[in-house]
Amino acid sequence: MSEMEFPAAGVRVGMDAHLQSLRAHSMVARNSRIFVALTYIGSVIAAVLGVLILLIIGSRLFPVQPEPWSFDRVAGAASWAFWACAFFSMSPWLWNRASVMARHSIRMDARGVEFDLGTGKKHVKLFLAWENITAIRHKRIQGGQQYTVVAFDGSYAMFTSFTFFRPKKIARLIAARCGLTIEKG
Numbered sequence: 001m002s003e004m005e006f007p008a009a010g011v012r013v014g015m016d017a018h019l020q021s022l023r024a025h026s027m028v029a030r031n032s033r034i035f036v037a038l039t040y041i042g043s044v045i046a047a048v049l050g051v052l053i054l055l056i057i058g059s060r061l062f063p064v065q066p067e068p069w070s071f072d073r074v075a076g077a078a079s080w081a082f083w084a085c086a087f088f089s090m091s092p093w094l095w096n097r098a099s100v101m102a103r104h105s106i107r108m109d110a111r112g113v114e115f116d117l118g119t120g121k122k123h124v125k126l127f128l129a130w131e132n133i134t135a136i137r138h139k140r141i142q143g144g145q146q147y148t149v150v151a152f153d154g155s156y157a158m159f160t161s162f163t164f165f166r167p168k169k170i171a172r173l174i175a176a177r178c179g180l181t182i183e184k185g
Helices: 017-024 033-061 071-103 167-178
Strands: 027-030 105-108 112-116 125-129 133-141 144-151 156-160 182-184
Touching (some): 033 071, 105 167, 133 167, 156 167, 167 182
Parallel strands (some): 133 182
Antiparallel strands (some): 112 125, 144 156
16 A cells, blocks of 8 residues: 555545635634623622612611511521622622623634633633644533643643633534534543
8 A cells, every 4th residue: 555545644634625615714703792791780780789788788787666686687687698798799700700701712714723711911822723733622511511622732722611601612613624523521
């Protein structure tokens, strides 16, 4: 058998016109602006609810008509205080999630895919050429999905359902453009 019958290691078999046409079109994938806006709005609503619950606590502890102190009154105020703490802690968490989700993007063009998965303070960018991508792996994690795009040199980009609202859609786009399938595991 000659060398012409077997492809060299790392060479993709089946690089056809469809794959080339997919790669020719540039594309930027981001989180839905509507989803990010709803997350910001949820953060503001959580803060407002926390303030309103503080007013309820004040009315329970210091009613308009003075009443004698009772265990029921204090226990009711303590339960409302728990919910106030829950809403006040949820508000900045949602705001931070929305801020991070608004910054993440993936740019795909004829050369390869560029991941921008950093935060505002720590900008992390990684470029992987289409020919260097060896695998796209899928893993179920607690609360979502995780996808890893692996290159020949060992570098990888990992994104989850906390990074992008629809990570499976992005993984499928990358897999289609580099001619690979998504591996489970």
